[in-house]
Amino acid sequence: MTARLIVAECFGVEKPTFQGEGASCGHPALFIRLSRCNLSCTKCDTKYTWDWSQFDPREESTKRTVAELVDWATSSPVELVVITGGEPLLQQEGGLVPLVRRLLAAGKRVEFETNGTLAPVADLVVDGVRFNVSPKIASFGMNEAKSIVPAALKALVASERAIFKFVASSVPDLDRIAGLADAHRLSPVWVMPEGTTAPAITETLRVLADPVAARGWHLTTRLHVLAFANTRGR
Template sequence: MTAAGPTGADLTAGDAALRLIVMECFGVEVPTFQGEGPSCGHPALFIRLSRCNLSCAKCDTKESWDTSRFDLREWSSKRTVEDLVAWATSSPVKLVVITGGEPLLQQARLVPLVEALLAAGKRVEFETNGTIAPMPELLVDGVRFNVSPKIASFGMDEAESLVPAVLEVFVASGRAAFKFVASSVADLDRVAELADAHQLAPVWVMPEGTTADAITATTRVLADAVAARHWHLTTRLHVLAFADARGR
C-alpha cells in the first residue's frame, strides 16, 4: 500500500497511478467558498475535471469541452489520484467539490479518489448535469450530488439534457439536491413541470448571470415566485465576491 498524502489514507499502487483529466484545482493556495447550492458560503476546495457530454450554449466553462474554440490539451492535464489526494489533504478545509465539465464521465477513476478523501476526513460534493447515473460506490455517506439538469433556456436540447431514468436514480439515492439555472418566471414554470414529473426534491433555483448586477436583477425577478413554491434560492457567491474570477 502507498500512503496517499499526509493523512495516511491508503491507496493501492494501481489506484494511486490512476490519472484523471483535470482542468484546474483551486482553494488551497488561495482560499475560496462553495458559491452555489446547499453549501453556498462553506469553505471549499475545487477539483474541476475536463470534458463534458453536453454542449450548453450558456456554459461558463467551455474550456472544458468546446473543441471548436479551445485546444483542450492546453486547458487540461492528467493528474494521479495520489497527487489530487495529497493536494486536498494539504488544506484543513473539509469540503471538496468535484465539478466540470461533467465529472461523472470519469467516475470509475473517481471512486478511489473519493474513498481516499473520505478516509482523510473530507466530505465530497459532485456537481453534475444529471445525465449519467452514479456508480453505487459513490452513493455513500459523506458524498452529496448537486444535480443541475439543463432546461431549454440554458441553450441545450432537452432531449439530450434530461434523462428521466438517471434523475430517478438520483432521487432514489437520497443524496441529491436539484439545482436549476433560471432567468425568468417562465423558466420556473418549466422547472415545476420537471419537479412534479420526476418528484425532484429539494429544488434549488440559481439566477443566471456572470456579473453582480445581472445576478441581483435576476434574483429580484425570481425571488417571489421561488418563495411561493417553497423552493430554495441560491445566489452565485463567487460572482458577487470575486467578480467571477477563474480559480475563485
C-alpha cells in the first residue's frame, strides 16, 4: 500500500526560508507541516492544523504520498527538512518512518517540531534526526495534565537527540520551566518568547534575556515572525 501523510502545507522550495526557532535558527530549511494535533492550546498559531470549529479540514489538508514529499524536498539543495505540525508524531505509525528514511538517504537531515506528548518510535531515533521538543505549559493555554506526559519526555531524553524548547511569556513562566526541567531531567533548555508580531517578540525577549542567561539556558527568537511578519508559508 502506498504510504500517505496528512499534510497541511509544504514550503521552502519555491520561496526559500529559514528555520526560525531553536538550535538551527537562521539555517536554510524546508518545511513539511503535517495536519492534526492531539492538544488544543489556546495560543496555538497553527490552528488550521486541528481546530475544525474554525477551519475546514478538507480545505486545510491533503493526503500526500511519501514519494511526492521526497520528490518535493529533493528538488531543493537545502539540507535541513523540518517536519512540524500540528503534532507530527501522530503519524509515525503511518508514512513518517519511510519519509524520514528516504529523506536521510537523499542526504537531508530532519528536525521534528513536537509537543513532547508522544514517544518517538525506534525507527525515528536515528542519526540525522533531531527532536525539538516544546512541552506546553499552562500559560500557553493548555492543561498540563494533558500536555506534560512523563513517559514521552523520558523517551525523548533517552533518545539523546532532543532539545527542550519552551515558549515563555513572562519571567514567572521560567520558574515553571525550571520545575519541569528538574522533574524530567530536560536538557538542554531553550526559551522562546511568545508572540506573533515583531514588537511582541522583541519586548518579551528583552524581559526574558537576563533571567534566561542567569539560569544558563539558551534563548531563541522567532526569526520568521521578525523577518516575514509571521506570513503563512514562510
